[in-house]
Structure formats: structure tokens, C-alpha cells
């Protein structure tokens with residue numbers, strides 16, 4: 279039994295197909311990065327796994343149970359993209375309050391320390407900066423010692439040190455056996471944390487592979503040439519030497535050959551937009 283199972287799931291909002299026949303399994307103790315551009319369907323997927331929404335078709339399971347059933351969610355921690363914190367409560371009070379809902383919460387002092395919030399313990403949450411609120415929101419997802427945590431863009435709005443501290447806390451949770459499914463726009467973030475990467479766009483899973491293999495794809499080279507018809511072509515390939523050898527062997531006419539390393543953004547964009555089958559190989 280997997281920690282998260284999504285099988286043949288489709289979810290529409292009116293005419294928009296947010297998820298289109300998506301299947302995904304996350305094993306216990308895995309740390310999986312869900313990577314995709316705005317509107318790809320990442321948050322929708324998390325909302326199904328956390329039982330906030332129901333799929334139109336397909337099946338979603340959390341530790342083998344329907345996440346719509348509240349009992350199955352006692353093992354779940356969640357940081358949505360936006361968290362409303364009670365503005366007049368102090369940081370310590372919010373952690374105490376949320377922890378009070380769980381049988382064995384992480385002691386408040388320990389959690390605040392882990393997230394670099396000790397100096398802010400007596401501050402009303404309404405006075406926190408955006409980045410400080412974000413850190414508190416992620417801390418709250420872990421207070422109940424969940425077995426599975428869903429983090430929707432956990433480090434958006436954080437500065438470099440805040441981001442690093444949060445990554446450390448997520449790694450520590452994972453090292454203790456926790457399962458993490460996190461979304462991000464940032465290749466860098468997924469690279470820093472995840473063992474496995476699921477690339478999603480337009481509600482469809484484009485790639486689901488180890489970080490190593492995904493990085494192999496984004497380590498692509500860009501090859502440009504003008505073909506016999508005078509059309510400028512562009513290919514992203516992992517082995518430009520082999521590509522050129524094949525090209526020459528094929529006898530196809532070409533000119534103005536150019537090869538250069540693709541940036542991560544370019545290569546990832548290509549993976550996401552890949553209308554051109556086999557463009558990344």
C-alpha cells in the first residue's frame with residue numbers, strides 16, 4: 279500500500295480540464311517533487327490527495343483510504359499555497375493551538391527552534407513578514423508528526439536563508455521517515471530536495487522519473503541547423519555528438535549548424551512544451 283495513490287484521475291472546473299487522466303503513486307518515505315508551470319494542475323492534485331476535492335473520475339487514496347474520510351487524514355500534514363493565520367494570536371499560541379489537535383505533537387519550543395521562529399514566538403502573526411508567515415505555515419503542517427506531508431510551493435516568498443532553513447527542516451522530516459509531496463515552479467528547489475520528480479503540465483504527467491534521469495534530460499544541448507528547405511530547425515538533445523553523426527549519416531542536407539548548452543530553464547521549458555515528440559532525448 280502506497281502513501282499516496284492517484285489512479286486515472288480527471289478533474290474539471292467547467293470547461294477547464296485541470297487534471298486529465300493522471301496516475302501517480304508515492305511510496306512511504308519518498309520525497310517527490312511535483313514540478314510544473316502556473317495552471318499545470320499541481321494544487322488541484324494536492325487538493326484531491328488532501329480530500330478537499332473529489333475527482334470527477336478515477337481513484338485517490340491516502341495510505342489506502344479515501345482522503346474524503348476525516349479519519350484517514352489524521353496522518354496528513356498540509357501547507358496550502360495560502361494560509362490564513364489568526365492575526366491577533368501569537369506565534370507560540372498558534373503552534374500550541376494546532377498541536378493541541380494531535381495526540382503526540384512536536385513540543386512547541388522544539389518546532390519553533392527547527393523553523394528559526396524562536397525569536398518570533400511572542401509576536402502576533404498579523405505582524406509577521408510574508409516569509410515569516412510562510413515558515414510558520416510549513417511548521418504547522420509538521421506539528422502533529424504526520425506520516426505524509428503535502429507542501430504547495432513551500433518556499434515562495436522566502437529569501438535565501440529562509441529557503442535554506444526550510445529545506446533543512448523538510449529534509450529532517452524526510453530523514454525521520456516522513457513522506458513528502460511538494461510542488462514547485464523551481465527546478466532548483468526540486469533539485470535540492472527531491473529524489474523523484476514528476477513534471478506536470480496542462481493536467482498531464484509529462485515525466486515521472488528519478489531526479490538523476492530528469493537532470494539528464496535537462497542537461498540537454500541545443501542544436502540548430504537550417505535544412506534543405508531553408509527552414510531553421512532547433513533540437514534539444516542529450517548527446518549532440520551522436521545527433522550530428524546520425525544527421526551526417528542520414529545524408530540530409532543542412533547548413534549553419536550551431537551547438538550550445540541549453541540552460542536549465544530552456545531545457546525544462548522544452549520538456550514542458552514538448553509538442554515536438556522526441557525533442558528531448
Ligand SMILES: Nc1ncnc2c1ncn2[C@@H]1O[C@H](COP(=O)(O)OP(=O)(O)OP(=O)(O)O)[C@@H](O)[C@H]1O
Pocket residue numbers: 291292294295296314315316317318319320321322323359
Ligand atoms: N476552483 C476553480 N475554479 C475554476 N478553475 C480552477 C479552479 N481551481 C483551479 N482551476 C483551474 O485549473 C487549472 C489548474 O490549476 P491549479 O491551481 O491546479 O494549477 P497549479 O499547477 O497549482 O498552478 P500554480 O503554479 O499557478 O499554483 C488552472 O487552469 C486553473 O485556472
